[in-house]
Amino acid sequence: MRVGLFVTCVNDTLYPRTGRAVVTLLERLGVRVDFPAEQSCCGQPLFNTGYRHRTEPLLRRYAAAFSDHDYIVTPSGSCAAMVRDNYPRIAAKAAAEGRGGAVPEAVTEAAARTYELTEFLVDVLGVTDVGARYPHTVTYHPTCHGLRVLGLGDRPRRLLEHVEGLELRELPGAEECCGFGGTFAVKNPAVSAAMGADKARAVTATGARTLCTVDNSCLMHLGGILAREGSPVRPVHIAEILAGAEDDPEPPHGTARGGGAR
Amino acid sequence: MTGTYLGMPSFPRAAEASTRDARLRANLRRATGTIRAKRDRAVAELDDWERLRAAGAAVKDRTLRHLDHYLVQLEESVTRAGGTVHWAADAAEANRIVTGLVLATGEREVVKVKSMATQETGLNGALAAAGIRAYETDLAELIVQLGDDLPSHILVPAIHRNRSEIRDIFRSRMADWGLPAPEGLTDSPADLAEAARLHLREKFLRAKVAVSGANFAVAETGTLVVVESEGNGRMCLTLPETLISVVGIEKVVPTWRDLEIFLQLLPRSSTAERMNPYTSMWAGTTDGDGPRAFHLVLLDNGRTDTLADTTGRRALRCIRCSACLNVCPVYERAGGHAYGSPYPGPIGAVLTPQLRGLASPLEESLPFASSLCGACFEACPVAIDIPEILVHLRERVAEGGPVTIRGTRTVIRPAKRHGAERAVMAAAGWALDHPRALRRGQRLLARTRGLHPRRLPGPGRAWSDTRDLPDVPPESFRDWWARTRGGTGRAGGTS
């Protein structure tokens, strides 16, 4: 089984810890991970801002970088959603508009092999107990694209519930958007900030010390607000919790328990 | 006189003020939160909801594809039943037709059934200019009218008002429009409803002309359908001698069998009821019963142009239930007025720029008034993928492209104010497709991490005014991988 890690540009540049956690986690589960260096950004910021044509080279790049992997795994709900939901549409439109040649098939086919991390763990590997330990209180925010486009359902929760020492706190209004929305945060700063502030308040009120999601872009927005407000809650990507992230110098991360593959 | 939408600021500018209005935020949060929970329960009762949605979407799509056919059929059916059909290409023509019809009756006042189409055309203003007074009879529309206000919600136009504000409006303004508010009016719902009832009753009994919209128009029989909760619409539809209905051309449904689907979808989605209290249906005129003259004004006003766009046209499925508004986190914070149109919320963000075209900075800003969270799509009873249409329209703003304006296919240029953004996106697109350059950028960012400010200048302020910036790590994932895994990467290796 050849597994390619699509780390995403945000994680690559700002949250390499998340990428390292995915590698640690998958290797602990007996999966050999490959990182094709030709990979880049999924193109979501360009696409969602209205620059569909500019995303086309990135589609081709993605399909080429991951052409010989059985599975493409990414620790980002919204990037997985971009690839799975929008790549086939963009490729089809490019073909209809006379660009792209044979690429639509390659892109659509690569999109179908793409999995968000928790999907890959639960659906492909068939595990919900990944042998992690994280002795902290955690509240989980289901990000919009994970929830509504990918339909992740309770997969992330099931994984978290099996983490040793982890105490899950219910987040009221969990399904409401945090207000990030990519360039929305910059184009509509007042509404984005109002949504983020409401979400941050709900998060802090749970009393949990960790806010967990499947997406670092939402965490960057919420973490930025929480930090500005002096909230004690720390944003942590689910991969880092599931990895136990023992290579991480910064607390409060758990450690791997057992660590055998299953 | 009600307000006007002319010259409204762009969405972000309007929202900057409205998001700071604590009372507005509280009113909206309470109102939408309540209806949201009720809708969830009403929808959960039906185990075939998803199939109903799909059926509703399919019927609308088919009807829209053959709209020319069904509209002609509707005209024949209505005419056969004793009504008169008028065609209005735009708002001005619709207003002209209605004004002329009212003046011809010799009357100088009309009662109105709540109608989105006449809000869209600004009919009340046109009537006032011709010396005709239009009385809104829907409770929430009445509140808006008395308050010289604009509607902010499709179903509950005065959703931005709370009870004590409504009492104050009744007390200070009812006397100007007819029967004054009773002495000692309180803000209890029963008292407010009674005051409105007394105020309106006088008008129902006097009015000789009524103006309405319609939720549906059944082509096979020429039947118009108005769905409502209060019964005030029923009064207007039955008591006056002349009834004029202004209806968007996308409201046609082919048959009664099709109608049945929507009579299940609409009440559950809009008021969270299994069935709405009043469903009025009429075809033409009937001797000795109801209005003696019936006029149907079929309104285009940008709909045919919208129909020409195969992605954008799905917005014409809309049955105006307002479920998408009630679940929208952006609507809840910004309020309906920020959308600068009688159609606020997610549906307004896709409908207004299409019906009006990208006419001003407001219309250009509407497709961006969404975080693309998808809650609207999930709630929509006719499964309109609003996020997909939003992104489609963003492309029209950012890159230009083919559109239809008044029936003529043309290619529009990218919006003016997007020049700088276009340059940034072009540069980003290039860099992202050249990992070497990207990697150099990452390393530069990492090397200068000690110098990064906590707050950004210029456009970056939009981010850093309310949020801390993330710390830049000393080493990118790429570099870590190359260092620890022996540089198995190919492109993007050392630079």
Ligand code: SF4
């Ligand atoms: S778009 Fe859908 S949810 Fe929104 S008002 Fe129209 S029918 Fe209702």
